[in-house]
Amino acid sequence: MKKFDAIIIGTGQAGPPLAASLARNGLKTAIIEKGALGGTCVNTGCTPTKAYVASARRAFIAGNSREMGVNIEGKVQIDLKTIKARKDQLIADSHKSLEKTFEKDEHISLFRGKAMFLDDHTILVNGEELTAKKIFINVGGRPRVPKDFEAVNYLTNRSMLQLDEVPENLVVIGGGYVGLEFAQMFSRFGSKVTILERGSALMKKEDDDIAEAITEIIRKSGINVLLNSDCIKAAEKDGEIEVTYNCEEGSKTIQTSHLLLAVGRVPNTDELGLEKTSVELDDRGFIKVNDELQTSVPHIWALGDCNGEGAFTHTSFNDFQIVNSQLFEERKRKLSDRFPCYAAYIDPPLARVGLDEKQIKAQGIKAKVAEMPMEKVARAKEKGETAGKMKIFIDAETDRILGATFLGTGADEYIHSVIDQMYAGATYQVMRDAVHIHPTVSELIPTMLEKLRDL
Ligand SMILES: Cc1cc2nc3c(=O)[nH]c(=O)nc-3n(C[C@H](O)[C@H](O)[C@H](O)COP(=O)(O)OP(=O)(O)OC[C@H]3O[C@@H](n4cnc5c(N)ncnc54)[C@H](O)[C@@H]3O)c2cc1C
Numbered sequence: 001m002k003k004f005d006a007i008i009i010g011t012g013q014a015g016p017p018l019a020a021s022l023a024r025n026g027l028k029t030a031i032i033e034k035g036a037l038g039g040t041c042v043n044t045g046c047t048p049t050k051a052y053v054a055s056a057r058r059a060f061i062a063g064n065s066r067e068m069g070v071n072i073e074g075k076v077q078i079d080l081k082t083i084k085a086r087k088d089q090l091i092a093d094s095h096k097s098l099e100k101t102f103e104k105d106e107h108i109s110l111f112r113g114k115a116m117f118l119d120d121h122t123i124l125v126n127g128e129e130l131t132a133k134k135i136f137i138n139v140g141g142r143p144r145v146p147k148d149f150e151a152v153n154y155l156t157n158r159s160m161l162q163l164d165e166v167p168e169n170l171v172v173i174g175g176g177y178v179g180l181e182f183a184q185m186f187s188r189f190g191s192k193v194t195i196l197e198r199g200s201a202l203m204k205k206e207d208d209d210i211a212e213a214i215t216e217i218i219r220k221s222g223i224n225v226l227l228n229s230d231c232i233k234a235a236e237k238d239g240e241i242e243v244t245y246n247c248e249e250g251s252k253t254i255q256t257s258h259l260l261l262a263v264g265r266v267p268n269t270d271e272l273g274l275e276k277t278s279v280e281l282d283d284r285g286f287i288k289v290n291d292e293l294q295t296s297v298p299h300i301w302a303l304g305d306c307n308g309e310g311a312f313t314h315t316s317f318n319d320f321q322i323v324n325s326q327l328f329e330e331r332k333r334k335l336s337d338r339f340p341c342y343a344a345y346i347d348p349p350l351a352r353v354g355l356d357e358k359q360i361k362a363q364g365i366k367a368k369v370a371e372m373p374m375e376k377v378a379r380a381k382e383k384g385e386t387a388g389k390m391k392i393f394i395d396a397e398t399d400r401i402l403g404a405t406f407l408g409t410g411a412d413e414y415i416h417s418v419i420d421q422m423y424a425g426a427t428y429q430v431m432r433d434a435v436h437i438h439p440t441v442s443e444l445i446p447t448m449l450e451k452l453r454d455l
């Protein structure tokens with residue numbers, strides 16, 4: 001049995017910074033990884049997809065700038081092999097940097113293999129037993145594959161990023177983050193894309209007006225969007241995939257060479273031997289944690305997507321910050337300190353913080369709202385990018401900002417002016433009375449706040 005002060009399972013967005021901090025604080029630390037270093041974000045998530053999104057935007061601009069007085073003759077050519085090689089280089093750089101972090105630190109031992117719990121204190125990896133007083137689980141998740149698709153040659157976010165040629169046809173099942181980001185980028189690369197979503201709008205968790213605006217943006221970009229498409233099934237036929245949908249009210253079919261499944265993710269907690277421990281899971285397989293991210297076993301913590309408290313890189317990294325502060329810092333951070341925030345990297349992007357209209361109404365909070373269509377924003381007009389709108393919500397009793405939803409050019413950046421005010425606990429008047437730079441989209445946030453109305 002090898003003894004450590006701490007064991008971390010998984011090198012996602014929380015594991016590596018935690019390993020570095022534990023080591024800095026003198027703890028002999030083992031970190032175990034069964035796949036590529038860096039986990040989802042680095043290898044098959046944020047980094048590669050945002051690199052592809054960037055190439056797709058260049059392609060779109062090159063081919064669609066005639067009304068801006070810029071005309072490129074001929075067809076824009078997409079070289080997916082070069083796009084992929086650029087992404088592989090970004091990933092390789094991250095691998096190198098992580099390897100260096102682990103190699104240069106004498107307090108860190110990296111184990112390449114699959115970790116399994118034998119009991120609350122013992123972990124098996126590559127036939128070796130390890131034990132430690134503190135254990136941290138950062139095992140992330142993987143794409144959900146419904147039974148109806150198991151028999152066909154489907155793609156996921158992982159295999160999409162291995163393609164060398166742009167598919168002629170692409171059917172995407174699911175109109176959430178993964179579905180929309182891939183649908184728009186591959187449409188811009190030249191694929192004929194169809195999205196099948198069982199809900200009544202794309203990004204249906206958002207407020208109805210935002211979900212509808214997103215659906216319109218995606219449709220206008222030439223993607224075929226089939227909503228309320230329930231009961232979707234797929235079978236191999238004549239060397240292609242035949243997708244059947246709306247099975248009850250007379251089924252419809254589509255033939256496609258490529259099918260992407262983007263119907264959510266499941267946590268990697270089912271192959272971890274947790275049944276041999278006292279760590280409790282919820283009914284969807286997420287590890288239950290308290291406000292300090294401890295599991296039902298106090299010396300075992302769960303961080304990142306596997307605890308079901310966030311599903312983003314920044315939430316996983318914040319989980320590291322919470323645990324790290326609980327262990328080593330004077331200022332103790334907690335899960336309940338966090339305002340939910342995220343962006344979907346469609347073009348234009350959607351960015352969110354805090355509560356939206358649906359959530360405010362569901363919680364019965366007395367609130368005010370201000371809205372601004374991007375068509376009224378000078379900078380958006382100058383850029384020729386006027387799709388979308390901004391919404392901001394204020395607590396009618398405290399004047400504090402409850403949340404904001406920005407759908408528009410550059411929204412993933414200027415949402416941070418609201419995020420920062422929320423963390424500062426400022427009233428909305430602070431933002432309303434601030435002088436912002438002209439011409440920016442941000443300058444319309446104070447203007448918008450002049451016109452609050454009851455929600
Ligand atoms: C296509 C896509 C795009 C995304 N884009 C964004 C984005 O733009 N912005 C954003 O904030 N988020 C994005 N995300 C989400 C983001 O990638 C995750 O939230 C983030 O990676 C956090 O993951 P994590 O730290 O929980 O673990 P992960 O990054 O999933 O890492 C977990 C690691 O644990 C390892 N592991 C699992 N089980 C074991 C075991 N038994 N033994 C040893 N090792 C094990 C895995 O191999 C993996 O390396 C995206 C996700 C996808 C799929």
Ligand SMILES: NC(=O)c1ccc[n+]([C@@H]2O[C@H](COP(=O)([O-])OP(=O)(O)OC[C@H]3O[C@@H](n4cnc5c(N)ncnc54)[C@H](O)[C@@H]3O)[C@@H](O)[C@H]2O)c1
Nearest residue numbers: 174175176177178179197198262263264265311343344345
């Ligand atoms: N920009 C980002 O931050 C980013 C990007 C990609 C992924 N992610 C993370 O990855 C997670 C997973 O993304 P996702 O898009 O796979 O999931 P999602 O939950 O965002 O969307 C899944 C969609 O698939 C639909 N769906 C589910 N089952 C279906 C079925 N059988 N037939 C038709 N439609 C069906 C759902 O109605 C939903 O709209 C996200 O929650 C997010 O946390 C984040």
